[in-house]
Amino acid sequence: MSAGLSKRFDGYLFAAPFLLLFAGFVVSPLVYGFVLSFMRWDMTARLPAEFAAFTNYTEAFGDPYFRSALKVTFLFVLFVVPLTVLCGLGAALGLAAITKRRGLYRAAFLLPTMLNVSVAAILWKWFYNSEFGLINHYTYEWFGYRVPWLVQSNMALASIVIMTVWWTIGNPSIILMAGIQQIPSALYEAAAVDGAGPWQRFLNITLPGIRPVLLFVTIMSIIGSFQVFGQTFILTEGGPQNSTRGAVHYIYQVAFNFYRMGYAAAMSWILFIFIAAFSLLQLRLMREK
Amino acid sequence: MRARRSVRLALALVAALVVLSACKSADLPIGGENLRFWCGFTGPDGITMLRMIKQFNGANPKSPVTMQRMDWGTYYNKLLVAGLGKRSPEVFILHITAVPRFRDAGLLEPVDDLFVGPGALPREDFDDNVLKHVVHDGKLLALPLDVHPMGLYYNPDLLKQAGLAGPDGTVKPPATRDEFLHYLRQYKKVMGPTHWGYAYANLSYDMSNFIAQWGGPMFSDDLQRCTLNDPRNIEAMQFAADLIHKEKLVPTIESRLSWIGFRQGKVPMATEGTYMLGDLVRVPGLNYMGAPLPQWGPQPGTFASSHVMCVSRGLTPERRAAALKLLKHLSDHSLEWAEAGQIPVRKTLRDTDEFRAMQVQSAFAKGIPNLMFRTMVPFDFEFESEFKYAVEKILYATETPKVALDKATENVNRVIARYRADEARRQE
Numbered sequence: 001m002s003a004g005l006s007k008r009f010d011g012y013l014f015a016a017p018f019l020l021l022f023a024g025f026v027v028s029p030l031v032y033g034f035v036l037s038f039m040r041w042d043m044t045a046r047l048p049a050e051f052a053a054f055t056n057y058t059e060a061f062g063d064p065y066f067r068s069a070l071k072v073t074f075l076f077v078l079f080v081v082p083l084t085v086l087c088g089l090g091a092a093l094g095l096a097a098i099t100k101r102r103g104l105y106r107a108a109f110l111l112p113t114m115l116n117v118s119v120a121a122i123l124w125k126w127f128y129n130s131e132f133g134l135i136n137h138y139t140y141e142w143f144g145y146r147v148p149w150l151v152q153s154n155m156a157l158a159s160i161v162i163m164t165v166w167w168t169i170g171n172p173s174i175i176l177m178a179g180i181q182q183i184p185s186a187l188y189e190a191a192a193v194d195g196a197g198p199w200q201r202f203l204n205i206t207l208p209g210i211r212p213v214l215l216f217v218t219i220m221s222i223i224g225s226f227q228v229f230g231q232t233f234i235l236t237e238g239g240p241q242n243s244t245r246g247a248v249h250y251i252y253q254v255a256f257n258f259y260r261m262g263y264a265a266a267m268s269w270i271l272f273i274f275i276a277a278f279s280l281l282q283l284r285l286m287r288e289k
Numbered sequence: 290m291r292a293r294r295s296v297r298l299a300l301a302l303v304a305a306l307v308v309l310s311a312c313k314s315a316d317l318p319i320g321g322e323n324l325r326f327w328c329g330f331t332g333p334d335g336i337t338m339l340r341m342i343k344q345f346n347g348a349n350p351k352s353p354v355t356m357q358r359m360d361w362g363t364y365y366n367k368l369l370v371a372g373l374g375k376r377s378p379e380v381f382i383l384h385i386t387a388v389p390r391f392r393d394a395g396l397l398e399p400v401d402d403l404f405v406g407p408g409a410l411p412r413e414d415f416d417d418n419v420l421k422h423v424v425h426d427g428k429l430l431a432l433p434l435d436v437h438p439m440g441l442y443y444n445p446d447l448l449k450q451a452g453l454a455g456p457d458g459t460v461k462p463p464a465t466r467d468e469f470l471h472y473l474r475q476y477k478k479v480m481g482p483t484h485w486g487y488a489y490a491n492l493s494y495d496m497s498n499f500i501a502q503w504g505g506p507m508f509s510d511d512l513q514r515c516t517l518n519d520p521r522n523i524e525a526m527q528f529a530a531d532l533i534h535k536e537k538l539v540p541t542i543e544s545r546l547s548w549i550g551f552r553q554g555k556v557p558m559a560t561e562g563t564y565m566l567g568d569l570v571r572v573p574g575l576n577y578m579g580a581p582l583p584q585w586g587p588q589p590g591t592f593a594s595s596h597v598m599c600v601s602r603g604l605t606p607e608r609r610a611a612a613l614k615l616l617k618h619l620s621d622h623s624l625e626w627a628e629a630g631q632i633p634v635r636k637t638l639r640d641t642d643e644f645r646a647m648q649v650q651s652a653f654a655k656g657i658p659n660l661m662f663r664t665m666v667p668f669d670f671e672f673e674s675e676f677k678y679a680v681e682k683i684l685y686a687t688e689t690p691k692v693a694l695d696k697a698t699e700n701v702n703r704v705i706a707r708y709r710a711d712e713a714r715r716q717e
Contacts, residue, residue: 046393
């Protein structure tokens with residue numbers, strides 16, 4: 001093989017293992033799912049899949065449970081994304097400012113992220129327990145009141161948001177901290193000489209300096225939040241009264257409890273379109289600014 | 290020299306492997322591998338089942354069984370997917386209400402021959418009101434292992450504190466609606482307004498008990514129409530909701546007292562299945578007893594379920610015979626299974642001193658003549674999901690029983706229409 005030819009194929013050769021896995025485990029299920037979304041197929045019906053055109057999609061838009069699940073998901077995204085990014089940014093600023101034992105504090109923030117969703121959710125299920133949970137122990141001792149964290153419809157989603165922010169804040173904090181540290185200190189020194197206060201320095205130097213990182217963190221948080229499942233599945237099983245059943249949870253039920261694969265695939269694609277649209281919108285907004 | 294030694298060593302290893310594999314093939318179980326047995330017994334009942342399987346393996350070295358257990362939620366998904374992919378375990382457990390779905394998916398091999406020939410199981414020994422649910426088109430699709438009706442757990446110490454003991458100092462559990470309501474009122478009166486004599490422990494099961502006692506059907510006889518909004522069911526649900534919101538004798542669902550409340554010795558009465566016994570045994574110092582459900586409605590009735598043993602399709606005659614042998618062994622030894630908090634479905638086993646000595650199980654077994662299973666439909670999961678949602682709305686007082694049950698009925702009827710369309714396609 002000539003040197004030129006070898007050079008041309010080297011990249012592909014190195015990328016081949018990943019590309020093969022990507023094609024096998026991501027692209028082909030995606031394509032299969034897309035095809036399936038136009039089919040009527042109940043796994044247990046002993047009938048071959050039948051072409052159903054857009055029936056699954058029209059059913060999804062008319063399904064009150066899917067609409068309610070989407071509403072739950074949007075509410076979750078609406079609260080989790082800003083909270084995660086803002087708290088993450090606050091933590092990052094704090095971590096960047098700390099000079100002693102920074103590694104220890106960084107590890108403390110990262111620790112919850114290392115937990116599997118099941119572990120984190122079970123831990124919080126105990127924290128939230130109305131009768132003998134850690135949190136209610138103190139609310140009862142201090143205020144004489146036990147908060148119905150997971151058992152009241154208007155509290156359950158908020159409780160899951162709090163748990164999710166605690167669980168996911170580690171990654172954005174570390175990424176944002178790395179972004180903050182990349183900003184040359186000379187800029188801050190010059191701004192200080194010009195009389196800029198801390199708030200002005202933050203608005204005019206830190207924020208513009210970390211914009212690409214902030215964009216990345218926000219988009220990742222949006223994508224992750226749209227896919228909320230593990231927390232609701234373990235903490236509340238979607239209840240009470242379906243108030244925490246998000247879209248992925250409902251799709252899971254339809255696919256693996258009701259075995260309606262075509263319909264579940266159609267709902268998955270609708271959710272995918274929402275995630276892609278929001279991510280693109282976010283990308284465009286941040287770029288324009 | 291070194292090369293020759295290596296070759297010799299390799300040859301010796303190969304020879305050893307050949308000898309070992311020859312020895313192994315002489316001991317191979319029927320069909321070359323162990324019989325696979327799957328179940329969802331992940332609690333203390335799983336330990337009892339494992340012990341029973343080990344006993345079977347000891348007695349049947351030619352057809353050893355490997356037991357695999359996983360939680361019920363995961364279990365049904367894996368089992369169904371394995372079955373559709375033709376990788377079903379030879380023997381598996383289902384809840385009786387899951388039988389129609391697995392039957393329609395073509396995953397169940399009839400096991401009628403268990404009742405035929407030498408060493409056959411005595412059919413008349415099985416409770417007929419359980420057995421009839423696993424017979425379809427005259428074929429026995431599964432063998433019931435147990436039956437678990439709901440019952441009343443009560444704490445005599447707490448009831449005594451509330452002055453509910455008789456003149457002889459013993460506490461009698463409430464048997465009628467009036468007695469039940471009297472107990473709740475008296476408990477609150479004596480112990481204080483924040484104390485509750487009873488709490489709903491399992492919302493949909495508790496409501497199913499009321500439905501059983503008010504006698505409303507869940508489906509039309511031909512299973513073509515959901516009748517969850519039958520006036521009797523609405524009345525039953527109204528009674529349940531009134532206990533919380535009108536009578537204020539049962540705590541709100543938000544209080545989360547439920548089963549935990551009983552377990553912690555805060556609530557003196559709760560209704561649950563015998564399978565919860567394993568949970569109570571582990572609580573030191575808790576005094577508890579079992580009783581049949583009080584009669585709240587116009588007729589006696591107890592919601593129940595049953596674990597049934599199934600054999601997968603397409604087995605070789607030898608492996609099928611081994612699978613049936615396992616079913617027979619587990620059925621014959623289901624008194625041991627009762628120790629795990631289950632009730633044998635065989636009358637002769639219940640009619641023993643050993644069983645009678647199991648206070649909770651034998652008390653709950655009194656509900657067997659009046660038990661009600663959920664209707665056997667292939668869309669049981671969809672029905673359960675709608676029913677649970679309706680029950681939550683009723684008990685949280687988000688909707689009236691009529692509105693909630695009307696909506697659930699409408700949704701289940703949509704599911705039925707879909708299944709009917711599939712049925713029509715199958716017949717084409």
